Amino acid sequence: GNLVTEEEVVNVLVGIFLNPSYTIPLMGCFRAIARNFVDKAVALLCFVPNLRSNTVDDDAMEVDSDIVLDDVANFVEYHAEQGRGLDLHEHVCLAFCRALEMSSFSLSSVLSYFKFAPAPFERFSGKQVMVEPHGLRVARISYRFLLLKPEIFSKLWDWSCFLELQPCKSDLIWCRGQILRVVLKSGSRANESLNIEAQEASACLLRSTDFDQEICLNSLRFNYHPVGSPKGNGLQPPFRSKRLTTRDDISASYTFILTSAVKKSYERMDDQIDGRTLEGGYVCTDRPGEFRWQPGSLTQAVQNGFWIVFEDINKAPSDVHSILLPLLEGADSFKTGHGEVIKVAESFRMFSTIAVSEFDSFESAGQDALSVLWRRIIIQPPENKDLQEIVKARYPDLGLHAGKLIETFERVNSISMFQIVGFHPECFSVYCLGRFSLRDLLKWCKRITGLGFCFDGSLSEEQCNYIYTEAVDVFAAFPALFDNRLSIMKEIGNIWKTRVSAAETLYPLDKPIYQDSATGLKIGRVFLPYKKEPLHERVIPFVAIRSSLFVLERIACSVKHNEPVLLVGETGTGKTTLVQNLALRLGQKLTVLNMSQQSDVADLLGGFKPVDEQFVYSNLCREFMALFARTFSKKKNKTIRGYLEKFLCNKNWEKLLRGIQQGVEKAQQHISIEQINIE
Known part of the structure; x- marks a missing residue:
């Protein structure tokens, strides 16, 4: 007796579904029947006599009645009785906008509503009194x-x-400009005629983004299904027939189910990526002259309902944008x-990223012809408190010293930016413009935990010196100028109370130990185990000068922590030699590739290349x-050797191979006779 049908659920909840405060929660909980809510709402709204105006006095209207309306059970009936048809229409437009945002398949139902209802901006078209905040929300909904x-x-x-609207507030002016830009397809230059300063326009953009993100964040919140958690949430009863539906069915139809089963694809954009990479192309088969169609990553994602992320979408060429346009x-x-037309799977989703450099604004990033079609979410860098929480969660042993670690990180960023652009470091957000990122901070923390110390209480002088050394390697090794390095080293030394003399020279006075042992190689504070027993007779003589030893110690520390290393220096300063010497000492195989403008991807990944026949046959x-000389006498077989050399010189490959084959057969016979004699 506790089963209900889909129709009964829709009839009970459609009244509050039209309340924009509850649209997203209901869409998230009843996603499988979300379109039924929209259809039922449209059927009820067609009986409202007037959706174009309010019959009550304008003085009695409340500018923001969302809080009052939260307790209204039947949204349509309430507004109809109050004579607020236009207010109802605007609330319905916001609810349908959110519904359409979460489920694109409800578009036809939303369009059926506008067959008898006016536009969302009816307040601007008619002679209705427009209160500024009310009008701003109408403009944002329309946008x-x-x-x-x-x-x-x-x-x-x-x-x-x-075009005729003359708003006073900057937010409404900005929103009006964006609407006209999209409708008239005038491009981003239309913003120049808004008579709004750049700083104010940026603030309007952020406030509009907050309005947009309200939908995105709520969408994620009510569609999130954590792995291993119970699927029932108490909001939805089980259904009986007219199609019997369970909570498992509804959970399975969520758009944003964050589980390990979600398939993802990543495409890093650059000028080498073209439309063929995304769509697909014809590739050779094992049979000569035969080709087959190989779908690209985007085609596979669209067809199979995968999620795809385009990294650095602003670097993609124009043909990629033209391919993405229909999907956007x-x-x-x-x-x-x-030429094949495939249906876009319902679970297919597209994401893209744009990396903002130190001196770019969030507003200018990604401003192109298609930027209006993407839902833009600005991701701000973490603040000091956030960084401390990240360090404590990632490295719990460093929790007591997280504040000091973050202080060092911020001070180093301030100094480095002052060295680059010359402004006072306190004038701007240190992290936003910093030379170093969260990756560098976590790299430093990883090195500190790798020291093997106990960080439960206060730090000893030895521990501070080791932490200082790791910080110098991570933060002070990059600047090219000697004075810039020293200034960063002094700042780190002041924070961690190390010896003043340690930060006054680029390299400490004591040379790092460089010594082989039975199990590995000791380089200063770093010990690296042998990959295999090294051949000491092949080791290149190494002159242990102070600067080379300290550089080698830094390289060894990066090798220990699996960090990629970039060696910067003039030609002939020993960059490659240091790595070669270290690899030989450890018995590690090393490949050296000289990169240039002519370098090809095939040099790294491999591929088929034309080969000279003579090169193959001569080898x-x-x-x-x-091998023949080891088995038979050179003097007795001089004739055979002469024939082979003649065939090779005349490029008679067929006779050469036949002669080699006869030689192999003769050798096998000779070996067989020797084995019989031995037995």
Whole structure:
């Protein structure tokens, strides 16, 4: 008796579904029947006599009634009784906007509503009294519809009222400008005519982003399904037939289910990535002259419902943008490079990233023709408190000293930026403009924990010296100028109370120990085990000068912690030689590649290349001659050797191979006779 049908659930909850405060939670809990809510709401709204105006006095209208409306059970009935048809219409538009944001398959139902309802900006078209905050929300809702489906909503309504609109507040001016930019397809230059200063325009963008992120964050919150947690949440009863549905069914249809089963694909964009890489192309098969179609990463993601992330989307060439455009506009199908049209899977999602450099603004990043189609979420760098929490969570042993570690990190960033651009480090956000990132901080913490000390209480002088040494390696080894390195070293030394003399010279006075042992190589404070027993007779003589030993110690420390190393220096200063010497000492195989503008990906990954026949046959003949001489007498077989050399000189490969084959057969017979004689 505790089973209910989908229809019963929709009939009970549709009244509060239209309340924008509850649209997203209900969409998240009942995603499998979300479209039913929209259809039912449209069926009820068609009976509202007037959605174009309010019949009550304007003085009685409340500018922001969301808090009061939270307790209203039937949203449609309440507004109809109050004579607030236009207010109801605007709330419905916001609810439908959020519903469309979370489930694109409800588009047809939303469009059916606007067959009898006016545009979301009816307040601007008619003679309704516009209160500024109320009008701003109307403009933002209209702008959100444009961003969701610009090709549909830009033609569905008459947007000319925004040309005549003369708002006073900067937020509404900015929003009006963005709407006209999309409708008129005027590009980013249209913002120059808004009469808003750049700083104020940036603030408007951030406030608009906050309004947009409210949908995104709530979407993630109500669609998040943690691994191993119970699926029931008490909000949804089980269903009985007219199709019997369970909570498992609804959980399985979520868009944003954060589990390990979600397939992901990553594409790092640069000028080498083209449309063929994403769409696919024809590749050779094992049979000569035969080709088959190999779908690209984007085609596979669209077809199989994977998620795909485009890193550095701003670096992608124009043909990639043209391929992504239909998907960004919400197309239900995708046309591949060889003409096949495939259906876009419902679980397919696209993400992209843009890395903002130290001197770029968040507003200027990613401003291109397609930027309006992406939902932009600005990710701010962590603050001091956040960094401490990250360090404590990642390295619990360093929890007591997290504050001091972050202080060092911030001071080093301040000094490094002062050295680069020359401004006072206190004038700007240190982390936003810092030379060093969170990766460098975590790298330093990893090295500290690798020292093997106990960090439960106060630090000894020896521990501080070791921490100082690791900080110098991570933060002070990069600056090219001697004075810049010393200034960073002095600042680190002041924080960790090390000896003043340690920060006054680039290299300490004592040379690091460089010694072989039975199990490994000792280089200063670093011990590296042998990969295999090294051949000491092959080791290149190494002159143990102070500067080379300290550089070698830093290289060895990076090798120990699996950190990639970039050696910077003039030609002939021993960059490659140091690595070669270290590899020989450890018995580690080393490959040296000289990179240039002519270097190809095939040099790293491998590939088929044309080979000169003579090069192959000459090496083969040379090896055969050497083996033949070990088995048979050179004098007695001078004739055979002469024939082979003649065939090689005349490039008669067929006779050469036949002669080599006969020689191999003769050798096998000779070995067989010797074995019989021995027995």
